[in-house]
Amino acid sequence: MSFVNLQHITKRFGNVIAVKDLTxxxxxxxxxxxxxxxxxxKTTTLRMIAGFEDLDExxxxxxxxxxxxSYKKYYLPPEQRNFxxxxxxxxxxxxxNVFNNVAFPLQIRRISxxxxxxxxxxxxxxxxxxxxxxxxxxxxxxGQKQRIALARSIAINPAVMLLDEPLSNLDPKLRxxxxxxxxxxxxKFGFTIIFVTHDQxxxxxxxxxxxVMRDGVLQQIGTPLNVYTKPANRFIFSFIxxxxxxxxxxxxxxxxxxxxENSGCIDSQIPSDMRSDKMVLACxxxxxxxKKNGGVKAVIKRKVYLGDIIDYRIMAGSTEIxxxxxxxxxxxxxxxxxxxxxNRLLWYHHD
Amino acid sequence: MLQRYIKSMxxxxxxxxLSVLILVVVVAIPVLLIFWTALxxxxxxxxxxxxxxxxxxxxYEALKNSIVIAVGVTFFSTVIGVFFAWLVSRxxxxxxxxxxxxxxxPFMLPSFIGALAWKMLLxxxxxxxxxxxxxxxxxxxxxxxxxxxxxxxxxxxxxxxPFVFIQVSGALERMDPTLEESARIxxxxxxxxxxxxxxxxxxxxxxxGALLVALYSLAHFGVPAILGTEVGIYNxxxxxxxxxxxxxxxxxxxxxxxxxxxxxxxxxxxxxxxxSFILKAGRFQVIAGKSMRPVLLKLRRLxxxxxxxxxxxxLITVILPTITIFLVGTLKTYGLEFTLGNMTLxxxxxxxxxxxxxxxxxxxxxxxxxxxxxxxxxxxxLISYVIVKMKVRGKFVxxxxxxxxxxxxxxxxxxxxxxxxxxxxxxxxxNTAWIILVAYIARYMAFSLKSNSAALEQVxxxxxxxxxxxxxxxxxALKDIVIPLIKPGMVAAFFxxxxxxxxxxxxxxxxxxxxxxxxxxxxxxxxxxxxxxxAATLASVALVIIVVGQLVIKRITRSKVEAV
Numbered sequence: 002m003s004f005v006n007l008q009h010i011t012k013r014f015g016n017v018i019a020v021k022d023l024t025x026x027x028x029x030x031x032x033x034x035x036x037x038x039x040x041x042x043k044t045t046t047l048r049m050i051a052g053f054e055d056l057d058e059x060x061x062x063x064x065x066x067x068x069x070x071s072y073k074k075y076y077l078p079p080e081q082r083n084f085x086x087x088x089x090x091x092x093x094x095x096x097x098n099v100f101n102n103v104a105f106p107l108q109i110r111r112i113s114x115x116x117x118x119x120x121x122x123x124x125x126x127x128x129x130x131x132x133x134x135x136x137x138x139x140x141x142x143x144g145q146k147q148r149i150a151l152a153r154s155i156a157i158n159p160a161v162m163l164l165d166e167p168l169s170n171l172d173p174k175l176r177x178x179x180x181x182x183x184x185x186x187x188x189k190f191g192f193t194i195i196f197v198t199h200d201q202x203x204x205x206x207x208x209x210x211x212x213v214m215r216d217g218v219l220q221q222i223g224t225p226l227n228v229y230t231k232p233a234n235r236f237i238f239s240f241i242x243x244x245x246x247x248x249x250x251x252x253x254x255x256x257x258x259x260x261x262e263n264s265g266c267i268d269s270q271i272p273s274d275m276r277s278d279k280m281v282l283a284c285x286x287x288x289x290x291x292k293k294n295g296g297v298k299a300v301i302k303r304k305v306y307l308g309d310i311i312d313y314r315i316m317a318g319s320t321e322i323x324x325x326x327x328x329x330x331x332x333x334x335x336x337x338x339x340x341x342x343x344n345r346l347l348w349y350h351h352d
Numbered sequence: 353m354l355q356r357y358i359k360s361m362x363x364x365x366x367x368x369x370l371s372v373l374i375l376v377v378v379v380a381i382p383v384l385l386i387f388w389t390a391l392x393x394x395x396x397x398x399x400x401x402x403x404x405x406x407x408x409x410x411x412y413e414a415l416k417n418s419i420v421i422a423v424g425v426t427f428f429s430t431v432i433g434v435f436f437a438w439l440v441s442r443x444x445x446x447x448x449x450x451x452x453x454x455x456x457x458p459f460m461l462p463s464f465i466g467a468l469a470w471k472m473l474l475x476x477x478x479x480x481x482x483x484x485x486x487x488x489x490x491x492x493x494x495x496x497x498x499x500x501x502x503x504x505x506x507x508x509x510x511x512x513x514p515f516v517f518i519q520v521s522g523a524l525e526r527m528d529p530t531l532e533e534s535a536r537i538x539x540x541x542x543x544x545x546x547x548x549x550x551x552x553x554x555x556x557x558x559x560x561g562a563l564l565v566a567l568y569s570l571a572h573f574g575v576p577a578i579l580g581t582e583v584g585i586y587n588x589x590x591x592x593x594x595x596x597x598x599x600x601x602x603x604x605x606x607x608x609x610x611x612x613x614x615x616x617x618x619x620x621x622x623x624x625x626x627x628s629f630i631l632k633a634g635r636f637q638v639i640a641g642k643s644m645r646p647v648l649l650k651l652r653r654l655x656x657x658x659x660x661x662x663x664x665x666x667l668i669t670v671i672l673p674t675i676t677i678f679l680v681g682t683l684k685t686y687g688l689e690f691t692l693g694n695m696t697l698x699x700x701x702x703x704x705x706x707x708x709x710x711x712x713x714x715x716x717x718x719x720x721x722x723x724x725x726x727x728x729x730x731x732x733x734l735i736s737y738v739i740v741k742m743k744v745r746g747k748f749v750x751x752x753x754x755x756x757x758x759x760x761x762x763x764x765x766x767x768x769x770x771x772x773x774x775x776x777x778x779x780x781x782x783n784t785a786w787i788i789l790v791a792y793i794a795r796y797m798a799f800s801l802k803s804n805s806a807a808l809e810q811v812x813x814x815x816x817x818x819x820x821x822x823x824x825x826x827x828x829a830l831k832d833i834v835i836p837l838i839k840p841g842m843v844a845a846f847f848x849x850x851x852x853x854x855x856x857x858x859x860x861x862x863x864x865x866x867x868x869x870x871x872x873x874x875x876x877x878x879x880x881x882x883x884x885x886x887a888a889t890l891a892s893v894a895l896v897i898i899v900v901g902q903l904v905i906k907r908i909t910r911s912k913v914e915a916v
Contacts, residue, residue: 079536086537092530096552099543105548108536153538161536 004193005050005161010059012045012217019045021217023059027195029160032187034196034204037214038240043197046214050195051086051163052079063161069121080109085154085192089166089193091146093138093153099125103152107147123315124156127186144175151183155190164196167194168203180206186334201241205229213237235349238283245289245322248351256282261318264298265340271348279351286312286325288345291333296340301333317341357671368744371735375753378794383617383760389771390610414591414612417501417580418570421587424505425512425569432509433516434554439658441524442550443649446659454666455517460902461670462855464513464574464872465891468879469673471578472505472680472888474498478687480676499583508575512568516561516643523557524550542649548860556630560714563627570623571616571761573858574872578879588612589763593862596767610755613764620759641644674895681889699889710890713874720870721787721853724792729846731793733802733838739801740808741816741834757798762858765794769863783865791859796849803848807841808834828880847905854901855894 003026012020020042027033047068048054050061054221055076055133061069068077093258106123112120125131128148138146147167164183168176184207187194198204204211205225213220213228221233232238235246246257255266271280290296291313299322303314306328313324313333322341334340393401405411439445440452458466473481476497485495497503531553535545573589581590590607599605651658679690681699688694703710739747739754760768769791774782781787811834819829835842857872864873871894878887 027790051533053533053536057738063756078541080539080541082537084537086534088530088534090528090530092534094535094549094553096555104539105535109539109544150534153534157539201523 003027004031004064005033005195006060007046007050008060008062010046010049010061010133011057012042012049012054013057018217020049020136023217023219025212025222027193029064030187030191030193030208031209031245032184032194033210033212034194034198034208035202035212035214036198036201036240037220038232039199040216041214041342042217043199043214045217047163047165047195047197050161051084052077052082080273083159084156084163085157085159085162086163087147087150087154087165087167089169091138091143091150091170093146093149095138098135098137099130099141099149102138102149103130103156106153108280120156121152123184124152127155127189128152128182144171144179145169148227149181149187155186155192158190159192161195164194166198167196169200171196176203177206178266183207213240215240227260232283232347233285235281238347240351243286243323243325245282245284245286246349247284247322249280250281251280258282258297258320259319260320261297261299264317265296267297267346269343269346275348275350281351282343282346283347283349284343284346286323288343289324290344291324291326291330292340293322294340296342299339299341301335301337301339304333304335315339315341365744367734367738368746368750371731372750372753373740375735375750375756375797379756379760379765379797380753382765382772382794383756385771386610386613386764386768389607390614393607396913401607402611410586411591411608411612414586414588415615417576417585420501420578421504421508422566422569422573424501425508426562426566428505428509429513429565430516430558432562432665433513434520434558434697436513436662437517437520437524439662441521443651443658444655445651445662446655448659451662451666452521454670456514457666457670458511459514459518460851460898461511461674462574462857462894462898463508463572464578464876465677465855465895466511466673467507467575468875468887468891469579470498470503470674471879472884473672473689474503474663495706495819496788499579499585501580501585504576504579504585507579508569508572510614511575512565515564515568516558519557519561519564520554523554526619559630560627563623563630563734567620567623570619571858573763573861574876577857577861577876588616589761589858592763592767596770596862606767609767610771611720613761615768616761616764617759620761623838624755624759641652667862670752677895678892680885681892683885683888687826688882699885700893703886703889703893707886710874710886713869713871713890714893716785716868717854717871719857720788720792720823721850721856723789724796724853725846725850728793728796728800729804729842732797732804732845733842734807736801736804737830737834739779740805741813751881754801757801758796760794762795762856763862765791766859766862769794783868785868788860788863788868788870791863792849792856794854795856795859799848799852800845803841807838807844809835843908845906847901850900851901851905855898 005027007023007025009021010020023042023046023091025033037043037048045054049056052069056069056071058071060067060072063082067073067075068082069075097105103124104117107117107120112248122131122134125134128151130145130148130152133145138149141149147170150167167183168179171179180203183194194207196204196207198286208225210222211225211228212222215236220237221228223231228237229241232241238244239246248257249267249271250259250262251257251271252262256269256271257266258264261311267282269282297317299315299317301313301322302316305312307325309328310325311332312329313326315322315324324341390402391397391399406415436455440448440455445451471479473479474496476482476499477500482495498507516788527550530550532545535549537540540548558656571589572587573593576585576587577590577593580586581594592612595608644756679695680686682695682697683690683699684694684696704714705711735750735754738744739750769787770782773787773790774780781790815833815837816829819833820826824832855872856870857876860870860873861876864870869877871890875887875890878884878890
């Protein structure tokens with residue numbers, strides 16, 4: 002039996018289905034992230050786990066104990082679930098100083114004063130807040146505010162930590178730093194993390210497993226590598242990284258880019274179980290090789306330096322293809338003719 | 353020399369000087385004259401006299417009453433305002449949005465008309481409720497005597513609590529709901545969250561609303577004038593009125609008035625300073641994050657009782673007085689029972705078409721409000737523009753003068769205007785409509801400045817700069833870019849002045865002459881003269897005008913929003 006268990010969860014807001022028949026199992030100590038564009042139902046799912054939203058259908062249980070059930074009309078109130086939670090907007094209380102912010106959940110639990118002080122100081126130590134004990138949140142930077150929120154949620158040593166886009170209000174550099182800190186805290190305390198984000202690189206860096214959602218419907222669950230290399234559908238492929246989708250035609254058993262049949266065929270075959278009239282070839286810009294000869298002939302239309310990487314826009318017939326190459330690899334100028342070799346490509350049905 | 357200086361002035365300087373001049377003449381000099389008259393006798397600084405005036409039994413009583421009333425009204429308005437604000441924004445009370453609108457209705461009703469209605473309902477002998485209860489249960493005396501400090505506090509509270517309600521419900525709605533959610537997930541129940549998180553975070557808004565109530569109550573004329581003077585209860589504004597009215601403008605009376613006025617201005621200044629200080633306290637910034645629906649407290653079994661309490665509150669404080677005014681306004685004689693046979697529309701016809709006094713009053717109020725609203729709106733736009741947009745040396749003078757109108761109560765303005773425009777400085781406007789117009793402009797300048805500068809702050813500097821960069825002159829940029837963009841703010845300012853001016857009482861009651869009664873003054877004097885029924889009829893007309901006016905504003909402002 003998994004640790005956090007969601008069974009056939011459905012949530013509606015008026016006529017809109019926010020989450021549709023979602024079933025997931027999250028293991029103890031796992032870092033599980035929910036990824037998707039805004040409005041995909043990931044935050045709603047997290048809020049249902051936290052107990053802020055009732056369920057229209059389904060059950061949620063944690064560690065074998067029923068927390069929410071639409072069938073039994075039973076909902077354990079959020080304050081009794083013993084979770085830690087960090088919000089996107091920090092949600093640190095401006096009228097309490099750092100110590101009192103972090104100590105709040107302990108004070109609620111009627112622990113002895115000495116123990117509160119000890120556990121609060123510990124939590125502040127682990128999050129690098131030790132010297133700000135008496136400061137007020139408005140005197141601190143946004144990174145420090147988010148650390149208060151983190152310290153507050155680890156102070157009670159929760160079994161499950163819910164993170165609602167905790168990094169998206171931070172600047173990019175701080176964001177990367179905090180990723181590691183969260184991961185370190187998890188190693189130290191061993192809590193289970195359920196993490197909501199719309200940033201695929203954040204999900205990749207932190208998670209043991211990623212769940213991709215779209216319009217309230219589960220798309221794929223897998224390890225970061227698995228989701229990146231074998232996206233279950235075209236939507237996931239495009240959401241998870243830069244992507245090219247090329248319409249193709251099949252002639253005499255060979256595959257050509259549509260409208261560029263004279264430029265040469267693609268050195269690949271459509272898997273026999275996927276054959277249909279309309280297929281699309283999906284390929285990451287970094288997985289296309291630029292060669293002097295041998296492959297699909299194309300013309301360099303635009304070339305942009307992005308530091309270490311060169312970003313090419315290349316025309317094969319009337320189809321634009323994006324290619325990103327290391328600065329040191331073969332160099333082409335705008336207007337040059339080149340040949341494309343598609344390395345790792347995937348096939349999807351045309352929508 | 354001077355000519356060269358004037359030639360070297362740019363448009364900025366010209367506008368600055370003009371704005372300063374207007375504020376100085378309209379507001380600053382009258383207020384200065386009050387302080388001067390209060391502090392100096394025959395050109396000599398004289399404190400003994402001030403102490404003497406303040407230690408007179410009746411001025412001292414007035415001061416004490418003002419404070420008692422202000423404290424009482426502030427306390428009850430805060431309790432009621434916070435409670436209803438919390439109810440409509442943090443619970444699952446049914447019909448919340450409708451209730452929210454209804455709680456704002458007392459704001460647009462003139463409180464002295466409310467006082468009039470309560471006098472009709474609860475005056476000790478002839479009040480309808482007192483009579484009904486005495487008749488039904490057959491006991492001597494009355495249920496509640498509205499002619500008392502308690503009565504004044506109760507009626508003022510009914511009309512002033514929306515100040516707190518608006519502040520607090522606004523703050524509750526803007527507050528980031530995750531502040532409460534994170535307390536919940538930390539293990540706190542709703543009672544603990546309300547006590548330890550929500551209330552402390554709301555404290556600045558609560559205090560700001562409460563101070564506003566205190567400010568208004570301290571300087572409030574209408575309710576104590578109708579419910580207090582009859583039994584000798586005076587507060588500062590009614591005492592000033594009584595002195596000036598009785599003595600027909602003798603210097604001793606004016607001096608007492610100016611001393612009391614100076615006290616009003618100073619306390620208003622202190623209150624406003626305290627308020628801006630509290631609102632600026634940065635660590636209470638709680639507005640952030642994506643908006644989610646806040647945690648709503650499920651009232652469960654309390655739902656129906658609390659809804660009934662809210663509806664009853666509205667019925668008793670808004671509907672009952674309004675109906676009373678309308679019904680009494682149709683009676684053939686005051687004190688008759690409400691039967692169809694005792695009612696007539698003749699009263700309405702009489703005050704609208706036959707009686708010179710009321711016809712004049714309606715006409716006077718109408719054109720005075722229109723003129724005041726128009727002039728004040730334009731001047732306010734000019735001054736706000738200089739304050740908000742212009743970089744010019746000496747602006748701080750204007751900024752200081754711009755705050756002044758906010759802290760000068762209506763009674764003080766009237767007195768200052770009397771000192772300035774009754775011939776002492778070569779212009780005598782006393783007993784003419786002009787003196788009322790000047791007073792209205794001074795009184796409502798604050799509204800115009802607030803509305804206009806809010807609109808101007810929305811217009812980013814770069815919009816005007818872009819126009820200049822395209823080759824427009826300063827004037828063209830103003831005319832084609834800035835003015836069209838702030839037009840909604842100007843229109844709002846116009847109506848913010850026009851409607852209150854239409855029912856103004858506090859200032860005009862000190863300034864009216866034989867032919868320059870306004871609607872407010874007419875209602876007040878009719879009531880004083882025992883013409884209760886005609887007072888009620890005229891009050892019903894005023895109420896209809898106010899409600900129609902409010903609906904028109906709503907229409908106009910809404911269509912503006914849609915257009916943008």
